[in-house]
Amino acid sequence: MKGRNITQLQAGDRAEFTKAVTAHDVLLFAGVSGDHNPVHLDEAYAQTTMFKTRIAHGMLVGSLFSTVLGTQLPGEGTIYLGQELKFLRPVYLDDVITAVVTVSEVMPEKNRVRCETSAVNQHGETVVTGFALVMPPKA
Numbered sequence: 001m002k003g004r005n006i007t008q009l010q011a012g013d014r015a016e017f018t019k020a021v022t023a024h025d026v027l028l029f030a031g032v033s034g035d036h037n038p039v040h041l042d043e044a045y046a047q048t049t050m051f052k053t054r055i056a057h058g059m060l061v062g063s064l065f066s067t068v069l070g071t072q073l074p075g076e077g078t079i080y081l082g083q084e085l086k087f088l089r090p091v092y093l094d095d096v097i098t099a100v101v102t103v104s105e106v107m108p109e110k111n112r113v114r115c116e117t118s119a120v121n122q123h124g125e126t127v128v129t130g131f132a133l134v135m136p137p138k139a
Contacts, residue, residue: 009136010106017072018096029060056092075136083117113134114131
């Protein structure tokens with residue numbers, strides 16, 4: 001399935017992806033990224049922090065936007081050009097996170113799309129916000 005091209009996109013288009021962030025996900029992300037910060041991997045250490053338990057990597061949560069952008073909106077063939085992120089709340093193991101992407105600006109002359117990105121936990125609390133700039137597939 002090919003993603004939507006610039007002529008098929010408009011401000012307000014929206015897509016989302018929901019996932020429970022598990023201890024296994026955090027371990028795999030640590031392996032791939034090389035970020036072995038003990039706040040993510042060591043419960044005894046994490047209990048001494050302000051979080052009182054292990055938390056997921058912020059960039060693991062941020063990577064869920066890539067899932068939406070590359071598979072749904074605009075979809076397959078999309079090139080990720082940039083991402084601005086603001087981490088508002090920790091994501092704890094087994095939190096259910098919904099990553100939402102909303103088209104905020106379509107720039108046909110440059111074949112670029114600016115999207116608002118936000119991630120919300122199962123309690124309805126926003127944990128990450130930001131903006132992405134992408135290049136949708138050619139028509």
